[in-house]
Amino acid sequence: MTVQRRGISKTPESSAIEKKIKRGNAQRQASSWRGNVTTLLLLTGVTGLVSWMYFSWADDFTHTLVSRGEILTQPRVFTVECSEDYKKYKFFPGCTPTKCGRAITDSAVTLEEAQKLRRLAERGLSLAGSDGGASILDLHSGALSMGKQFVNVYRYFKNEIRDVFTEDDFELYRDVRSRIQKIIAETFGLDSKQMYLTKPTFFSRINSTSAKTTHDEYWHPHIDKETYGSFDYTSLLYLSDYGMEFGGGRFVFMDPSSNRTVEPRAGRVSFFSSGSENLHRVEKVTWGTRYAITVSFTCDPDYAIDNPSLP
Numbered sequence: 001m002t003v004q005r006r007g008i009s010k011t012p013e014s015s016a017i018e019k020k021i022k023r024g025n026a027q028r029q030a031s032s033w034r035g036n037v038t039t040l041l042l043l044t045g046v047t048g049l050v051s052w053m054y055f056s057w058a059d060d061f062t063h064t065l066v067s068r069g070e071i072l073t074q075p076r077v078f079t080v081e082c083s084e085d086y087k088k089y090k091f092f093p094g095c096t097p098t099k100c101g102r103a104i105t106d107s108a109v110t111l112e113e114a115q116k117l118r119r120l121a122e123r124g125l126s127l128a129g130s131d132g133g134a135s136i137l138d139l140h141s142g143a144l145s146m147g148k149q150f151v152n153v154y155r156y157f158k159n160e161i162r163d164v165f166t167e168d169d170f171e172l173y174r175d176v177r178s179r180i181q182k183i184i185a186e187t188f189g190l191d192s193k194q195m196y197l198t199k200p201t202f203f204s205r206i207n208s209t210s211a212k213t214t215h216d217e218y219w220h221p222h223i224d225k226e227t228y229g230s231f232d233y234t235s236l237l238y239l240s241d242y243g244m245e246f247g248g249g250r251f252v253f254m255d256p257s258s259n260r261t262v263e264p265r266a267g268r269v270s271f272f273s274s275g276s277e278n279l280h281r282v283e284k285v286t287w288g289t290r291y292a293i294t295v296s297f298t299c300d301p302d303y304a305i306d307n308p309s310l311p
């Protein structure tokens with residue numbers, strides 16, 4: 001039995017139809033590609049426009065009070081109306097903020113002094129440190145981040161701590177503290193003798209490691225007077241350079257209609273009245289390591305602390 005080959009035998013008409021079908025397919029494919037390319041271009045355009053709008057908008061609302069590259073020979077002072085916060089506390093003439101604001105100076109602390117303090121911070125914090133991105137060393141209480149908690153360096157390391165910190169280091173801290181106190185008094189028209197160092201006073205080391213506990217979450221907006229209670233004037237001495245040694249980590253004053261940033265620079269001191277007129281946050285550090293010291297003052301002698309010293 002012969003098996004007949006089934007199928008369409010090609011006639012001139014059928015091959016014309018085949019060609020038409022092929023042409024149709026090719027046209028459909030081409031138009032679908034054109035459609036995809038148009039959608040892609042449209043999407044890119046829209047994304048570009050949205051990013052441009054976002055960045056120009058963010059730029060409009062973010063002002064740099066001082067950039068890392070500038071060197072201020074005089075304090076740069078910005079006056080802000082005082083909040084009502086101070087009314088909730090006892091009034092101390094010559095100290096309680098009646099003139100509020102923020103200021104930045106690069107001439108209170110020399111680069112050499114900042115470098116010396118930075119080495120002190122590195123040595124101290126290398127003894128332990130947080131598992132997350134933010135570690136502190138409080139020179140007064142001895143609190144040092146360790147893993148997910150804190151230890152007291154003076155108790156934990158006993159006499160060995162004298163191999164880490166010297167009398168000279170503490171002398172430098174005291175000297176820097178009194179210079180900052182004088183500048184704050186001059187800027188806000190205070191009697192520096194009515195101002196007292198208050199706690200906590202600490203070195204901070206921040207890197208981009210993710211937070212492990214709430215102690216590592218340094219980036220939240222806050223008001224120092226609420227967070228720390230006794231603060232009336234906060235000062236921050238920066239020990240490393242924004243954009244050179246770390247990314248992110250700018251200090252941001254969050255005003256109602258705009259953000260105002262301070263770019264850290266080794267030896268730069270930023271100080272401000274601690275009430276809600278100076279709501280602020282620190283941007284997340286994205287790379288590198290940021291070092292700073294917080295030195296704060298109270299008007300209330302009940303919250304005064306002595307200068308840190310070696311036990």
Ligand SMILES: O=C(O)CCC(=O)C(=O)O
Pocket residue numbers: 204224236251280281282292294
């Ligand atoms: O390190 C800074 O720039 C600010 C830290 C801060 O806001 C604080 O310790 O309350």
Ligand SMILES: [Fe+2]
Pocket residue numbers: 222223224280
């Ligand atoms: Fe703060």
